[in-house]
Amino acid sequence: MKILGISAHYHDSAAALVVDGVPVAAVQEERLSRRKNDASFPLGAIEWCLGSAGLEPADLDAVVFYERSMLKFDRTLTSTLRAFPRSWRSFPSAAKNMLGEKVWARGIIASYLGVPRRKILFTAHHAAHAAAAFLTSPARRAAILTADGVGEWATLTVGRGERHADGRTDITLLREIRYPHSLGMLYSTVTAYLGFAVNEDEYKVMGLAAYGHPTFAEQVRRVIRRRDDGTFTLDLDYFEFHTTAERSYSSKFLDLFGPARTPYQPIDLETTEGRRFADIAASFQLVLEETLVAIASSLRRETGLPDLCLGGGVALNSVANARILNEAGFDRVFVPPAPGDAGCSLGAALYADRIYFKQPDRDVPDHPFWGPAIDPHELARAATEDGQGLQELDEPSLLERVADDLVAGRVVGWLDGAGEFGPRALGHRSILAAAQPAAMRDRLNRDIKFREDFRPFAPVVPIEYADRLFEMPAGGARLARFMSGVFPVRPEWRESLAAVTHVDGSARVQALERDMAPRLYDLLQAYGRRTGLPVLLNTSFNLAGEPIVSRAVEGYLTFRRCGIDVLVAGNAVVTKRVAAPVKSIKEYA
Ligand SMILES: [Fe+2]
Numbered sequence: 219m220k221i222l223g224i225s226a227h228y229h230d231s232a233a234a235l236v237v238d239g240v241p242v243a244a245v246q247e248e249r250l251s252r253r254k255n256d257a258s259f260p261l262g263a264i265e266w267c268l269g270s271a272g273l274e275p276a277d278l279d280a281v282v283f284y285e286r287s288m289l290k291f292d293r294t295l296t297s298t299l300r301a302f303p304r305s306w307r308s309f310p311s312a313a314k315n316m317l318g319e320k321v322w323a324r325g326i327i328a329s330y331l332g333v334p335r336r337k338i339l340f341t342a343h344h345a346a347h348a349a350a351a352f353l354t355s356p357a358r359r360a361a362i363l364t365a366d367g368v369g370e371w372a373t374l375t376v377g378r379g380e381r382h383a384d385g386r387t388d389i390t391l392l393r394e395i396r397y398p399h400s401l402g403m404l405y406s407t408v409t410a411y412l413g414f415a416v417n418e419d420e421y422k423v424m425g426l427a428a429y430g431h432p433t434f435a436e437q438v439r440r441v442i443r444r445r446d447d448g449t450f451t452l453d454l455d456y457f458e459f460h461t462t463a464e465r466s467y468s469s470k471f472l473d474l475f476g477p478a479r480t481p482y483q484p485i486d487l488e489t490t491e492g493r494r495f496a497d498i499a500a501s502f503q504l505v506l507e508e509t510l511v512a513i514a515s516s517l518r519r520e521t522g523l524p525d526l527c528l529g530g531g532v533a534l535n536s537v538a539n540a541r542i543l544n545e546a547g548f549d550r551v552f553v554p555p556a557p558g559d560a561g562c563s564l565g566a567a568l569y570a571d572r573i574y575f576k577q578p579d580r581d582v583p584d585h586p587f588w589g590p591a592i593d594p595h596e597l598a599r600a601a602t603e604d605g606q607g608l609q610e611l612d613e614p615s616l617l618e619r620v621a622d623d624l625v626a627g628r629v630v631g632w633l634d635g636a637g638e639f640g641p642r643a644l645g646h647r648s649i650l651a652a653a654q655p656a657a658m659r660d661r662l663n664r665d666i667k668f669r670e671d672f673r674p675f676a677p678v679v680p681i682e683y684a685d686r687l688f689e690m691p692a693g694g695a696r697l698a699r700f701m702s703g704v705f706p707v708r709p710e711w712r713e714s715l716a717a718v719t720h721v722d723g724s725a726r727v728q729a730l731e732r733d734m735a736p737r738l739y740d741l742l743q744a745y746g747r748r749t750g751l752p753v754l755l756n757t758s759f760n761l762a763g764e765p766i767v768s769r770a771v772e773g774y775l776t777f778r779r780c781g782i783d784v785l786v787a788g789n790a791v792v793t794k795r796v797a798a799p800v801k802s803i804k805e806y807a
Pocket of ligand 1: 347530
């Protein structure tokens with residue numbers, strides 16, 4: 219069967235194509251439209267998915283939308299009416315912002331794609347999250363926990379999945395927590411309070427948390443009240459997201475935590491105000507972790523299953539994921555490369571295949587590379603027209619040459635094969651650099667990513683070395699496969715890994731198996747032969763505020779606009795002619 223999954227009209231629209239039970243293509247609309255977090259109907263992504271498989275819309279057996287849009291409309295209407303008259307002004311904007319065209323999803327899909335309406339299906343939003351987490355993992359039986367801002371009504375679900383020996387698949391969501399009680403909304407509220415962009419900058423709160431102390435934890439526990447079984451309710455007096463589209467926190471929230479930060483106010487950790495913001499981030503982060511650990515622990519006891527699949531945008535919180543692995547009693551925790559709403563396109567398609575159409579179980583390839591592939595000729599053309607020197611090298615020479623560049627302190631743009639599905643660069647659309655000098659982190663923040671100083675960079679390391687350098691619990695390497703867990707750097711290595719060690723001594727490490735990205739793995743080995751330490755700094759190939767590059771020409775334009783010294787696509791290497799002064803690692807140190 220040929221099934222197209224679609225996420226759209228909230229944030230991070232995406233399309234995914236599943237053929238005979240296995241993904242063949244998946245991409246976020248932003249990677250093609252070049253509009254960050256593009257939420258529009260993902261026509262570009264759909265066209266690319268179908269085109270890459272040589273299909274026309276008429277060939278599809280089903281098109282699956284990632285939530286039941288009428289139920290969501292019902293939720294928006296009901297919560298607005300409940301809050302009336304406070305909310306009377308918010309409904310039109312809530313309807314526009316949160317629903318947009320979604321209520322009419324069936325008509326829109328039918329008219330854009332020309333498929334009959336009977337072929338258009340809907341999954342419950344958290345069923346799509348659950349399927350994206352469970353059906354892309356190698357686990358045959360697992361507990362499932364999903365958490366996000368909100369879908370239709372559910373904001374958190376617990377359940378279990380099983381791939382039976384006879385080919386049947388079950389996904390059962392046992393219980394849910396409903397809007398407006400939501401961990402995602404809680405975290406988005408503090409994101410907005412701290413002056414960052416909601417649905418986009420939540421990870422900045424997590425990064426900032428490491429600089430603070432959870433001195434406001436008691437106050438946060440007043441805002442979110444836990445029950446004995448780990449479930450929770452939000453005290454709605456502290457929030458306004460459910461009644462107005464203008465502000466997510468109430469004046470009572472401000473009374474409790476103090477004035478909010480404006481987006482342009484610098485965070486200076488030398489000042490009391492700067493430290494207060496870091497402490498508030500640390501406090502919300504701590505309470506989020508505690509809540510998730512409590513829910514996961516009770517799910518572990520209830521199901522008796524050793525594996526946990528985590529889905530929903532909250533599963534992007536890699537500090538919380540590591541705590542769940544460490545403390546909730548599971549042997550392994552699986553987080554897919556795209557646990558957020560974009561990943562629901564793939565989840566919805568897989569759910570329809572296994573559950574709705576009852577197609578036989580299939581192993582899903584265990585990698586994130588479902589996006590458009592690099593065309594190295596495109597880079598050759600752009601570089602030649604632009605008068606930049608381009609070399610084409612055979613594979614071994616290229617790896618040796620790039621390893622030399624990295625040792626010399628050069629920053630490398632690395633494009634390889636198909637793009638990642640999901641927000642992390644896992645070795646195909648990466649900016650790579652030496653992980654040793656702290657000055658490298660500052661240079662990347664200043665000259666390349668143009669972003670705040672407190673944002674950490676992540677290391678990538680061959681899986682065989684991960685345990686030696688990082689304090690990985692059993693099962694940690696699995697969480698680190700898609701960079702989904704933060705672990706302590708072993709104290710003796712912190713100085714040698716200064717550019718990728720966060721202020722609290724941790725790192726969001728990617729433990730790379732050769733099978734997943736062999737060229738990057740071989741580059742790490744070549745680099746390790748020179749330095750004794752096969753670890754590189756790996757950050758996504760994009761500038762602040764832009765989507766990760768997709769095509770070689772986008773990589774080239776980014777390379778020309780920032781401080782990247784060397785660009786690699788396939789076997790082509792471009793070295794910037796007007797390079798910034800290059801310092802060796804020794805000079806950085
Ligand atoms: Fe979601």
